Amino acid sequence: MDFKFTLEQEALRKEFDDFFKEEAKNAPEGWVGGFEGRYDTDEGWAYHRSVAEKLAQKGWLSLPWPREYGGQELGLIEQAIFNEAWAYHRAPGVDFWGLYILAPSLLEYGSEENKREWLPRIARAETDWCQGWTEPNAGSDLASLTSRAVEDGDDYVINGQKMWTTGAHRATHIFLLARTDPDAPKHAGITYFVSEMDRPGITVRPLYYMDRSHVYNEVFFDNLRIPKKNVIGQVNQGWYVTMAGINFERSGCGAVAEGKRDLEDLVQFCKETERNGQLLAKNPIVRYKLAELATELEAARQWGYYVAWLQGKDPMAIAAPSASKYFTTELIVRLANTAVEIMGLYGTLKRGSKWAPLHGKFQTICQFYLGVTIAAGSTEIQKNLIAWMGLGLPRK
């Protein structure tokens, strides 16, 4: 692996960086970025949509796809460079679910009709997606899901419930898993569907997070009717379609770039803030903690680029994306906890309080990232995959 960017990649990095730096000036008051930023308030959502439309015009929502589906035919390293610039500036505008989970699955397993219908619409930012996989009794063991899809003429009729559906209250579309053959072994009887969110038979209820933000939801299907053409890939093969997208969900460089920006803010805070008559930046314990975090973030960044390089060669690589997801999300939790510890009791104040340092950002991250260590497969599940697929240990 060559650790240097090419001249073209450097130029692209600068172009992305300049664009997002400029766009950050249009952020609404109190913008916190991330999923809370875009999904929790109407202003945040309007900002997300305005950036999405500009990114679509530039062709930046489809960098690695083939041109025939609206893509730019660039590599996954270029995609990682984009993700890094986007996350560093805490920008919205990228439909995480459509771009990073549904699109890789469509490209790998979608029929020609599936690809031509959905990929160009994602590239043009006409759709915003949510992910209907988890159910009340199917999370880590996703294949035990019980939502049921029954064939009826030209349609499937779906009944069941999904949980933790991020952004479902804003999304225009959902991709979902439902059981089409209840008699088959559990991984073999599942089908992957897509649906508009405004079809009759879909109800969305908020699942307020512990900080009271509205990001997550429960989604109920009551005789939801979906045309057969909305099956992605083959009937009863939904598990394999799912696996094509899930590794990309675990490999992003974005979280590291966001963490790097957060660390920069924390370092600045320590340079400007005195405790007991001395700058925090002069306290040896604080300095060691900051140095440790900077080192770990750089290691995570290199690993993220390694994963992007690896996935360019082997899209189904499992252990390396799992290691990236596990290490990076746990690292961001450590970063936020360290920040709150350094800030003392003020660090626990919420955004909105005039006493909250850095607008309460780190206590928000503490709460939010705890969820991210569970979402997309918990830390324990990632460790199981590394042990099994990466180290060749027995499965159980």
Ligand SMILES: Cc1cc2nc3c(=O)[nH]c(=O)nc-3n(C[C@H](O)[C@H](O)[C@H](O)COP(=O)(O)OP(=O)(O)OC[C@H]3O[C@@H](n4cnc5c(N)ncnc54)[C@H](O)[C@@H]3O)c2cc1C
């Ligand atoms: C913030 C957030 C956002 C999410 N967004 C979405 C979304 O948009 N769409 C969607 O479909 N889902 C979403 N999810 C759901 C997420 O994928 C599941 O929460 C996750 O897979 C864990 O499932 P569970 O919550 O049912 O926990 P469980 O599977 O019940 O796990 C409970 C605990 O047991 C451990 N455990 C379970 N099995 C094993 C095992 N085999 N070995 C060792 N330990 C094990 C887990 O690590 C965990 O600590 C989201 C979750 C969160 C927290």
